[in-house]
Amino acid sequence: MxxxxxxxxxxxxxxxxxxxxxxxxxxxxxxxxxxxxxxxxxxxxxxxxxxxxxxxxxxxxxxxxxxxxxxxxxxxxxxxxxxxxIALWPALRTLIAWGDQFYAPNGPRRYFLHADDNGEVDQAGTCLECGKLLSARDYAAVPGPAARPPGPDADVVTRTLARPHRLLDPITG
Amino acid sequence: MxxxxxxxxxxxxxxxxxxxxxxxxxxxxxxxxxxxxxxxxxxxxxxxxxxxxxxxxxxxxxxxxxxxxxxxxxxxxxxxxxxxxIALWPALRTLIAWGDQFYAPNGPRRYFLHADDNGEVDQAGTCLECGKLLSARDYAAVPGPAARPPGPDADVVTRTLARPHRLLDPITG
DNA sequence: GCAGTTAGGTTCAGTTTCTGAACTTAGCGT
DNA sequence: ACGCTAAGTTCAGAAACTGAACCTAACTGC
Missing domain, CATH: 1.10.10.10 (Winged helix-like DNA-binding domain superfamily/Winged helix DNA-binding domain)
Known part of the structure; x- marks a missing residue:
C-alpha cells in the first residue's frame, strides 16, 4: 500500500x-x-x-x-x-471551469471571485475588477445561481460554503 | 458497462x-x-x-x-x-505544467509553444512572442531538454513527437 | 472469389482496488 | 477510572483492471 x-x-x-x-x-x-x-x-x-x-x-x-x-x-x-x-489551484480551477461550461446550464453552483472586491477572475488569475494577479488565498468561494440551501442536517463544510468563504481559511468542525 | x-x-x-x-x-x-x-x-x-x-x-x-x-x-x-x-486543453495544460514544475528537475520533456513563432505561452494562453491569444490548434508540442531520442522500435506516436508537431494534426499510423 | 492480413474490437480468468460496516485505539474531560 | 470522541484499521463482498487469447469484418493479392 x-x-x-x-x-x-x-x-x-x-x-x-x-x-x-x-x-x-x-x-x-x-x-x-x-x-x-x-x-x-x-x-x-x-x-x-x-x-x-x-x-x-x-x-x-x-x-x-x-x-x-x-x-x-x-x-x-x-x-x-x-x-x-497550493500550486494545484490553477489546474483545479480550469477543471472546475470546464464542468461549469458544459454541465451547469443554470449557471455554476459556486463562483470563485476575488475575495477583496468580488471581482471575477480571468483564466490567467487576474482580477477583472482591480487587475491584481491572484493566488489561491485571494479567492473566495461564493454561492452561485445553482447553489441550493443546505439542508438542516448538512455537514459543516456544506453549511460554511453556503456563504462566501475565503479559500484556505480553515473550516473547523 | x-x-x-x-x-x-x-x-x-x-x-x-x-x-x-x-x-x-x-x-x-x-x-x-x-x-x-x-x-x-x-x-x-x-x-x-x-x-x-x-x-x-x-x-x-x-x-x-x-x-x-x-x-x-x-x-x-x-x-x-x-x-x-478541445475545451479541455487549458485543464490539460495546467496539469502538465504542475508536473513540469515539480517532477522535471532537468526541464520538461516537452514544451508547448506557439507553432507559428516558437513563442512561449503564458498561463492565460497568450503567446509571449506575438501577443496573440492561442487556441489548442495553435500550439506545437516540441521536445524539451529532458526528451530522449526514440528507440528503434518506438511506436509512431513517439517517433512523430520526437520533432515539433502541431497539436491536433493527425498522426497516421 | 478465395486465402491471408489487418484493424478493431470482445472474452475470460486472475488480480487489484473499492466499498460500507464494524471494530480498535489513543487521548480528553470529569 | 469512566465514557466519549476523533482517527484510523479490518474485513468480506463487489467492482474494476490486466494481459493474453480469441473473434470478425473489411480489404489485399493473386
Whole structure:
C-alpha cells in the first residue's frame, strides 16, 4: 500500500501528475483542502468517502508533499496544503471551469471571485475588477445561481460554503 | 458497462468533470488525442493500455461528447476531439505544467509553444512572442531538454513527437 | 472469389482496488 | 477510572483492471 500507481507510459509530466492526483477521490480531497477542510471527519462527512480510502489517499498526499499532516491537540491532527499543493489551484480551477461550461446550464453552483472586491477572475488569475494577479488565498468561494440551501442536517463544510468563504481559511468542525 | 462513475457528493462542477475524465487512463487518452492520435491501435501502442479498457474509455468519451467517432475506409475508424474535448486543453495544460514544475528537475520533456513563432505561452494562453491569444490548434508540442531520442522500435506516436508537431494534426499510423 | 492480413474490437480468468460496516485505539474531560 | 470522541484499521463482498487469447469484418493479392 501507499505505492503510487504507475502509468508505465514513458513518464511525461501528465502521467506524473496523474500518479499523484489522478486516482479516484484524490482531487476532490484536494479541492476540499482548498475550501479549508483540515480534519479527517470533515472530509468523510462532506465527501461521503469510505474511511479506508480517505486514510490511504491522505497518506499518499502527505507522502508526495501535497498535504502536510500537523498534530493538533490529542488526536485532532489537521491536514493542510503545502506550497506544492497550493500550486494545484490553477489546474483545479480550469477543471472546475470546464464542468461549469458544459454541465451547469443554470449557471455554476459556486463562483470563485476575488475575495477583496468580488471581482471575477480571468483564466490567467487576474482580477477583472482591480487587475491584481491572484493566488489561491485571494479567492473566495461564493454561492452561485445553482447553489441550493443546505439542508438542516448538512455537514459543516456544506453549511460554511453556503456563504462566501475565503479559500484556505480553515473550516473547523 | 458504459455507466459513468458517480461521486454522489452533491454535484459540484469538479465532480462532474471527474465523472467524465477522472478515471484511470482517460486524460492520457485525451492528451494523445491532442497530439493527433486518432486510431485504436495507435492509442494501444503509445499508451500500452489494455485494449478492453481503451475500448470502454473511448465509448464513454464518445458518449459524453468529448470525442467523435468517424468512420474511415473499412474498419479504420478514427476518433477526433470535439469542441467540447478541445475545451479541455487549458485543464490539460495546467496539469502538465504542475508536473513540469515539480517532477522535471532537468526541464520538461516537452514544451508547448506557439507553432507559428516558437513563442512561449503564458498561463492565460497568450503567446509571449506575438501577443496573440492561442487556441489548442495553435500550439506545437516540441521536445524539451529532458526528451530522449526514440528507440528503434518506438511506436509512431513517439517517433512523430520526437520533432515539433502541431497539436491536433493527425498522426497516421 | 478465395486465402491471408489487418484493424478493431470482445472474452475470460486472475488480480487489484473499492466499498460500507464494524471494530480498535489513543487521548480528553470529569 | 469512566465514557466519549476523533482517527484510523479490518474485513468480506463487489467492482474494476490486466494481459493474453480469441473473434470478425473489411480489404489485399493473386
Amino acid at each position: 501507499a505505492t503510487v500507481r504507475d502509468y508505465s507510459v514513458e513518464h511525461c509530466s501528465l502521467a506524473r501528475t496523474l500518479e499523484i492526483v489522478g486516482e479516484r477521490w484524490t482531487l476532490l480531497i484536494v479541492r476540499d483542502a482548498f475550501y479549508g477542510v483540515q480534519r479527517f471527519a470533515d472530509f468523510v462527512a462532506h465527501l461521503r468517502i469510505p474511511r479506508a480510502i480517505l486514510s490511504e489517499r491522505l497518506s499518499l498526499l502527505v507522502e508526495s508533499g501535497v498535504l502536510a499532516k500537523e498534530p493538533g491537540p490529542g488526536r485532532r491532527e489537521h491536514y493542510t496544503l503545502t506550497d506544492k499543493g | 458504459a455507466t459513468v462513475r458517480d461521486y454522489s457528493v452533491e454535484h459540484c462542477s469538479l465532480a462532474r468533470t471527474l465523472e467524465i475524465v477522472g478515471e484511470r487512463w482517460t486524460l492520457l487518452i485525451v492528451r494523445d488525442a491532442f497530439y493527433g492520435v486518432q486510431r485504436f491501435a495507435d492509442f494501444v501502442a503509445h499508451l500500452r493500455i489494455p485494449r478492453a479498457i481503451l475500448s470502454e474509455r473511448l465509448s464513454l468519451l464518445v458518449e459524453s461528447g468529448v470525442l467523435a467517432k468517424e468512420p474511415g475506409p473499412g474498419r479504420r475508424e478514427h476518433y477526433t476531439l470535439t469542441d467540447k474535448g
